[in-house]
Amino acid sequence: MQDILVVILVLAILAMLPFVPATRPIAKKVIMLGLMALAATATAASVASEQWKDVVAEAQAEHETEAQAKMLAAEPETITISLE
Secondary structure, rough: HHHHHHHHHHHHHHHHHOOHHHHHHHEEEEEEEHHHHHHHHHHHHHHHHHHHHHHHHHHHHHHHHHHHHHHHOOOOOOOOOOOO
16 A cells, blocks of 8 residues: 555656756656657567567468378378168
8 A cells, every 4th residue: 555655656746847947857857768668668569579470470380381291191081882
């Protein structure tokens, strides 16, 4: 509970920074740092997403190759029909 109050207090202080003239440069710096962190996070997420897509594509290709190999290796089934 105490952690939540600290977070609320910090957010309230950050929200008031732009309205106090002496703290305006600090507020701008905090916003710039937040934007830089957001951009870095977005880039990291994009790279991770591409890597996962590559892994999934490789797994699908391997699965299809193995399925085709199994189908080709399987003996053909012989069906006999008797007409009596």
